[in-house]
Structure formats: C-alpha cells, structure tokens
Amino acid sequence: MTEQPIGRFRFMDAQRVNLDGFAVENPDLGLIAFNSPADPTPSLVVREGVVQEMDGRERKEFDLLDSFIADHGLDLGVASEAMSLDEVAYARMVVDPGVSRGEVVRLASGMTPAKLARCLAHLRPAELTLALTKCRARRTPSNQAHVTNRSDDPLLLAADAATAAAFGFREIETTVPVLGDAPSNAIAVSIGAAVGSPGILVQCSVEEALELQMGMRGLVSYAETVSLYGTEQIFIDGDDTPWSKAFLTSAYASRGIKMRVTSGGGAEALMGSAEGRSMFYLEARCVALARAIGAQGVQNGGIDSASVAGSVPGGVRSMMAENLMVMLRNLESCTGNDALMSESDVRRTSRTHPIFIGGTDFICSGFGSVQRYDNMFGPSQWNAEDIDDYLAMQRDWGVDGGLRTAQERDVAALRERAVAAVRAVYEALGLADFEDAWATQAIDAAGSKDVPNSDLMTPLNASRIIQDTRITMVDVIGALDEAGFEVEAQRLLDMLHARVSGDYLQTSAIFTEDLQVLSLVTDPNDYAGPGTGYMPTPERQREIDDIRQQKSVADLRREQSTYVDDGLVVIGSAAAGSDPRDVVIGVSPATGIAIGRTLCGLTVVEALDELLAGLEEEGCAGRIVRINDTIDLGLIGLTAARMSGSGIGIGLQAKGTALIHRRDLTPLANLELYSVAPSLTRASYRQLGINAGRHAKGATPEPERNPYSDEAIEARYHTTVVSLVAIERQLCRPGAAPEELGLSRSAT
Amino acid sequence: MTSAASGKDSTAVTLDAVRRGEVSADDVRIHPQTLLHQARVAEAHANPQLAANFRRAAELALIPDEQVMAIYEALRPGRSTAADLAAIATDLDQRGAVINAALVREAADAYRARGLLR
Secondary structure, eight states, X not given: OOOOOOHHHHHHHTSGGGGSOOOOOBGGGTBOSSOOTTSOOOOEEEETTEEEEETTEEGGGOOHHHHHIIIIIOOHHHHHHHHHSOHHHHHHHHHOTTSOHHHHHHHHTTOOHHHHHHHHTTOOHHHHHHHHHHHOSBSSOOOEEEOOOTTOOHHHHHHHHHHHHHTTOSEEEEEOSSGGGHHHHHHHHHHHHHHHOTTOEEEEEOOHHHHHHHHHTTSOSXXXXXXXXXXXXXXXXXXXXXXXXXXXXXXXXXXXXXXXXEOOTTHHHHTTOOTTOOHHHHHHHHHHHHHHHTOSEEEOSSGGGHHHHTTSTTHHHHHHHHHHHHHHTTOEEEOOOOBOOOSOHHHHHHHHHHHHHHOOSBSOEEEEOSOGGGOTTOOBSSOGGGHHHHHHHHHHHTOOOSOOOOOHHHHHHHHHHHHHHHHHHHHHTTSOOOOHHHHHHHHHOSXXXXXXXXXXXXXXXXXXXXXXXXXXXXXXXXXXXXXXXXHHHHHHHHHHHHHHHOGGGSTTOEEOTTOOEESTTTSBOOOOSTTOSOOOOHHHHHHHHXXXXXXXXXXXXXXXXXXXXXXXXXXXXXXXXXXXXXXXXXEOTTBTTTBOBOTTSOBHHHHHHHHHHHHHHTTOXXXXXXXXXXXXXXXXXXXXXXHSTTSEEEEXXXXXXXXXXXTTSOTTOOSEEEOOGGGOOHHHHHHHHHHHHHHHTTOOOOOOOOOOOOSOHHHHHHHHHHHHXXXXXXXXXXXXXXXXXXXXXXXX | OOBBTTSOBGGGOOHHHHHTTOOOGGGGSBOHHHHHHHHHHHXXXXXXXXXXXXXXXXXXXXXXXXXXXXXXXXXXXXXXOXXXXXXXXXXXXXXXXXXXXXXXXXXXXXXXXXXXXX
C-alpha cells in the first residue's frame, strides 16, 4: 500500500501549477537554458576579410548556419573590437543608460552568436527589463492579436478582427484549422480589421509558399511564419535552408510586404536535435541568422516551445534574453508571450510581466484576442478572457502595453458593420451567401460556440473560388466600395499604397491610425535614463487610465440616487426616550438623502425594516434617528444608545456597516460589530435587531459571527467605500441636531 | 509621392480608378527604385544586411510571381541538382538579377558541401 502524502502536500499537489511539467536540467537533450557544457567558447578568426573560424569551428567544418552567418551576418570591421570585449563589461553597457543604444547595437554587429549569448547570460531579470526599455528599436510599444476560430467562420473572423482593432492591436495574425480556408480567412480578417481601424497590418499564418502567394495577391499585408532553427538538422527538417529563407525574405520585400522571421528557445530540444547545446546559444544562432538573411525582425521568446523553455531552471529568463538579443541585432522584436506556457495564472503572468513593463515592439507575438477554445494556434498566454486584466495592468503600472479600452456600444456597432461588409463582399464576388441568423449570431457571439448556424463548407468553397478566379485585394476593394463601404475600401487601398511606398519595410514598422509609419527610422527609441524615451501622450495616457469600469464619486452618487425614495421621512427633532424597551437606531447623515443602498445590495429601508422587526420579536420598540453631526459609526451608535430609553443603541451607516452600542461605553468600544457590510443579508440585520433587543432586556445574546469569505472583498468595495464616505462627509454638519425619521411604508 | 512598378503615381491609384477598373496589379506593386531607396535608408540605420535584402528584392521586383515562387521552391533542401541551380543563376544573371544569381550559386556550393543537392 502506498502511503499517501500528508494533507498539506495533497492540497499543494492539487494546485494548478502542478499540472505544468518541470524538467531536470539535461544538457545532452538540450534541456538547459544558458551555458551548456557543449556550448562553444566564442571565437572569431578572420583572414583577408573571410571568416576562417567562428565559435570554435573551422571554416571547413561549418554547417549551413555557420556558413551563412560567417559570410553575411557579421560586421567584420567591428569584430575584433567586439570579440575582445569583456563579457560583463558589454553586459553593463547594455544596461547602462549612459551608453547609447546605437553603441551597443554597433558592437553586437561584430559579435558571434556564442559571444552575444555569453554576454547576455550575465543579465539578471531587472537588468533585462531595463535593457528592453533601452534597446528596443521602436520608441512606441505595440501589440499583436490572434484572430481565429474553430470553424473559420468569415463573419465571426471579421467581427473579431474589428473588435481586436477597437482594443488597440496594430497587427492581427490569423490562421486556419483547415489549410484550404486560408484565402477566405485572410480576406475576412482584412475587411474586419479595416472596419475596426485604419492601418492595421494583417497576416495569415500558413505554409511558407501559400503565405507568400497570398501576400503577392495583396490578401495579407505582412508575414511572420518564416521559421528559423538553431541546428542544421532541424532547419532542414523544416524544409528550408538559410539560402531559401534569404530568398524568401527578399521575395516578400520585392512585393513590398513586411516580413519577420520566427524562432524560439526549446524548439530544437522539442524536436530532438539540440546537439547538446543550450537553448539560448541555439537561439543566438537563429537571431544572428535572421540578421544575416536581411529580415527586419524576429518573433522569439520560446514561441511554440515556450513551455519547453519554461520547464528548465532559468528558462523564463532565457526567453526574455532572447528578445533582448533581437534588439541588439538591431531588429524588430516581437516578444513571444503567445503560446500558453503554464496552467497557472500566476506563472504565466510572471513570465510576461517584466516584458510588459519594459516595453517592446510587440509585447505579445499573438495575444489571443479570441477565447482560448477559438485560438487555432492553441491557447495564448493572454486571451479574450484576460483583456480586462491586461487593461487593468496597463493602468496599474501606467505603462503602454499597446491596448486600449473599447466601449460596448462602439464594439457592437463595429461588429455589425464588419459582418455586413464581409457579407456584401462575399455576395458581390460570388463567394458565399449568408443567412440572417448566422449574421446575427456572429455579431453577438463571444466565440464560435455562439454561432451554431455557421457552415463549415462556406469558407472552403469561398477559398476555392478566390484561388480559381485569382481574386486580389483590388477586387475586394472594388466590391466593398460598390456595397457602400467606401471608408473601409479606402483603408484597404491605403494598405496597398503602403506596399508601394515601402516605408513599412523598415525595422519595427507599424501604422498609426492616421497612417503614419512608426519604425526604427521614423520613431527611433531614444531612451537614456529617467525622463527620456517613450512617454504616452496625455491623450494616450487617458486611454490607458480610463478603463470602462472606473467610477467617480459622481457616478456613485448618480447610482445611489436611484435608490433614494420617499420611504424614509423626517418626522421631527429627536428626543431622548424613557421607556426601557426603547431602542434607538442611529443612522448616518447621508442615509435616505444621498445613499439609498447598502453594499450588500439591500436598500437602507430594507435593512431598517429587518432591524425593526428583530427588535419587535424581542418585544422592543425601535426608533430611527439620523445623527447629523458625525460619520463615525461608533459615535453614531453611542449617540443612539444615549438617546435610547433602554440605553442600548444600534448604529447603521448608509453603506450597511452596523453595530450595537451601550450608553456607558466609550465610542470605540461596542457590544457587537457587523463590519463586513458587503456580506450582510436580511437575516444578519434581523439577528442584529434581535440581539440588540436582548441586550436591552438585560439578556446576553450569542454574538453573530462575521461571515467568512476568501474573496477579495476589499478589492471589490473599498473604492466604493471611499466615495460613500465622501458623500457622508459632505452631508455631515458639526453641531447639527439629530432628527427622528419614520418609515412611510414597509419594504418587506 | 511614389511611383508604382507600373510607373503610375500612387496618388493616381484612387477608389475612383478602382471603380473605373483602371487599377492593375502593377499599380499596387513596389518599384525597384523604391526598394533601392529603402536599401539606402536601411544602410543609414546600421543594418547593411537589411539593405542587402532590399537590393536583392529590387532585382526580383519585376520578375513574375510564379517565377519567384519557383526559384524559392528550387532553393529548398533536396529539390535541385547542381545543374538546376546553375541554370537558375544564369537565368537570373541574364535578367540583371546578379545579386540573386550569386546567392543561388553560393547556395549550390553550400548544398554540395552538406549533401543537400538532389
């Protein structure tokens, strides 16, 4: 019989983080983040302008990657200076705000993969964060969204693309569960994005050749799925070579299409051919190769193998260091945070957070703007489930993570228009007819499960027609325009103009909403310490700060005013009672005037009803007196007790907090306190009334326990409390006499 | 103001022109000279490799889509013999795409050394 672990460990084992895989470091399998024993010692030997040895390997031993990097990727004019630099000295330069980005970039261009990997392995997490802030190419950070769904539903894709644009994403990446659907997806997402905002870049991630073909026809405006790997074997398994990738890179540029490559630590270990090297060293080869083939940018940081990188000691740090390495190679850095790397919300947040606060060209190389189940890349690190969390995080730290709040009515209108636009274009081009019910469902849907009328054959048929009749983006633009979507037609035409002018081919390019290119060239990062570098404009800061959930005192006052009715009326001035069964319920200054509802959702009148009923059960007579000269609950209760014939008083703040007081106690002492107002119920107020009655009769009641909760009650209510207290404070008048109130009708 | 591959000024490529059916594929295609300009910009911003890419792209800009895709396919591992790649390089040379021709020849050498020829 196996002995079962003690309760504490059974409990800990059941937590979500223990669904994650954690690997023992194993250099032979490439399961090591930094500095594997098999990583080469950095070296570079150059004779007559030709690299003869690089990172411990002689020219005749070069594999494909070595050859391409050695012959195309290094600035040999800087090499001897760069290679002789002390590793820690360079690491310090990378972090030092006094050393310019240009200088560390210049030196990196002369460093071999092993050298740069060694240097960056010295950086600790806080140093990496600062280095991202300083070394990213573009001054203004941004973000990319995934927009996909299980059924390749063109209407839902368009609605969700418009939604992603509304939330601020400047690049949208789609893909397909069914390869044949790709052209339809590309068009639907492009139209939806154009409905949402001008200047959104769109890609459809599929096999290299088809992706290029769609780009050539204008159906997408950038490409990203051009994968690089750090060992020769895996590179070839990926059906490419550095030369074919270099050519592909130029093919995209030759059509004026922005393109970045994809790599990421752990890929080689996952595919069983890491050659005993560390993930970071192999990634250093990928990044050096990306620069060598002339790509303007890289998405890396684990990517599809993020959970492999995340499974080893230091793996999460190495993913972040990969991003920094891209920046130091003077390339656009699209910083991973896409494939979900942990079942734990804490771990996945921890993985993203330093990158989020540091700021990068694209924080996520795919924030799943759709629900997890609809993400055909697999669930992302961040998903539709997390958009409000992310917006709150931006606001908490005052940082620009690329997103903005969108109002419900605006998104509803955009979704409706996106669906209408796709319907019109598909009908005009003879691609598909959509029934009304489908369209209605797609507009409202939070995900594809909400669109039962979606037909799986529609995107496939549409794609076949797009391919057979060689439909181009110009045809789509014509159809949009003819159907009355002139604004969107113009926006898509603008994206075609962009590929003619070529400015967005430069490093780290995005478009603003007024179609200005922001890139290394037009918006270079100039961070040089506090007070420099990117700062959100006041307008952008408002977008970050003004999340839709925030409330002002005025909002609260408006909300409360709807609960204030004529149920509570002033009878006259309050006098002290003499009946031993008299119990005064003292209420706070705003009660029934500006505040009508307690934090638990009961109205003040309902709470008072229960208190009175409880007193009555014990044969006591309750009187309601508004104490106008204090907002302190202890004093309210004590004042009530002193006016009470029985000497027992109840204090009630309009927000619902209540206590029982006795005339001979000090203000801060009391008999019973019901402090957790949000958790109180009718029954608790009834019990409080009963207990007060028993105190009045000289009996000793069993005190009511405050209800227990593991919820963040304070997070939910404290902001409201601040506003409610402010309202009470405004109505509190020093020296004002108490007033006796009557309930004009029963709320029960 | 930039000229497309067709020579048409981009300001002439309007929705009106689309309506009249007067926008051809070459009207929304980048001109080789524009890519050479972007190469100079990249060079000035400390990325000679990106500049080299744009220069290769300038050579490819006027080569038809199918041929560009066919060359890409030929460069993938195990697709081509040495003679195939030599023929592609010669063809590129004749079109004035000399940088791309050199890239293909370099690939042929590397593929021979690493056993990736067909």
